[in-house]
Amino acid sequence: MALSLFNDLTRRKETFVPIEPGKVRFYSCGPTVYDFFHIGNARPFIVFDALRRFLEAKGYEVTYVQNFTDIDDKMINRAAELGISVPELADRFIAAYFEDADALGVRRPTHSPRATMFIPEIIDLVSRLVENGHAYVVDGDVYFDVKSFPDYGKLAKQSLDDLLSGARIEVDPRKRHPLDFVLWKNRKEGEPSWKSPWGEGRPGWHIECSAMSMNLLGETIDIHAGGSDLVFPHHENEVAQAEAATGKPFVNYWIHNGYILMDQEKMSKSLGNFLTARKARERFSPFAIRLFMLGAHYRSPISFSDESLRQAESATARIRNSYTELVNAPIDPATDTSGPADFPDDALERFDAALEDDFNTAGAIGVLFEVIRIVNQATAGGKSVAANYRERALSFLSYVNGILGLFDMSGNGEEALAEEVEKLIAEREKARSIRDFKRADSIRDELASRNIILEDTPHGTRWKRS
């Protein structure tokens, strides 16, 4: 079976066929770095990074680009508020982005371009559009002429008239059509600017993505991703700019994730109903946050709630527990038995099949938990497992985790802590052997208060962080 993706350009699920066999050119819209990102913003970062990992797991060589928008009105306003320069602001929040994204298990993209590093390329693209009649210059501003591009609206599935009828924008009389959008903005006093054929100025928002995508990945790319709210106008405009310039398709597969809702409403900065990823990390593990995101199909809206995150937290602990049991299970010397349940041969196949079906992570996670139960059955009560069984189970879990990142496969880590805990466990064992349960329980309680949970198993006492 082959990977299929729901392509917003055609509104249909389509078999994914890359331009170049074995390679994927993948662009994902990144953050405007004027503030910490919130968990709504985090959804595409996590989900599309996971898609990238899946593609790599399937053997594709993926060039994954996620940009930083480091020049626009919000950047300028925020920098002024903070009394720092726009580049300083960008540096600060790019650093913050990586801190948060790294902590959430989002892998670093192949390229993380900043718009301001591509000014010559942007100017070049705008020039092409001016030259071939798709853009016009007014008072140092350059606008894209939507009427010159008959396909305008093909991504949003709206005609110019339809788009116009619901428009809530003020009409700028200098524009030929109300929906014409700015490619290059004339400099205003005190704003960062660059020299261009049309005077000092700065790029419009939409043009940067087209320019960076075309320069880093080529004029036609395989996948372009982002939040649903980018379909119009951002992505529509990207298509128009790029295709008007090159005459070639800009993107073969457009994919968009659904929103995260807060109190039944779309989470957004402007509504103020958001939770930053940074704040969320203080309250929930990265694994729980990831499971919350990946536990529903990427195109569905999901509602944020403490309850949902707590559920994800518990579920994630279940995976980790199962893994720990498996790793610690004694190996059956006979090696030909593996307990009551054999490791299912089709697990991997079913897991992949779910992801291949429009990246259905929720379905895939269902398969994961079916396997978890089977593994738990095999290791329940301290039973031994066949070496071969453990190897196969670990290999499955490792493969799954390499894509979804739902639990920590490393050890407890902290050496010094481990030593101290082991000492207390030994002391408790001694107390238990002489049936001094009061002393034993007080040790357990003390560790519990330090977020360390003890579990007595047939093979001794184990500890873990809660």
Place this chain on the structure above:
RNA sequence: GGCGGCAUAGCCAAGUGGUAAGGCAGAGGACUGCAAAUCCUUUAUCCCCGGUUCGAAUCCGGGUGCCGCCUCCA
């Protein structure tokens, strides 16, 4: 007004024609000194009405409710 999405058990959530995955929570049992973890058992006819079909959560028509885009926005 145009375009689009969603409605599945207490909660979260897969499932696009053949008699409802998975997770969380709850109940009972097993294991434990007690716990924890784990195992076993247990909880749904899929918003409503009508239609197509041997058969529909899944297709069609009509409702109802909620959400989004058309303005910066993941």
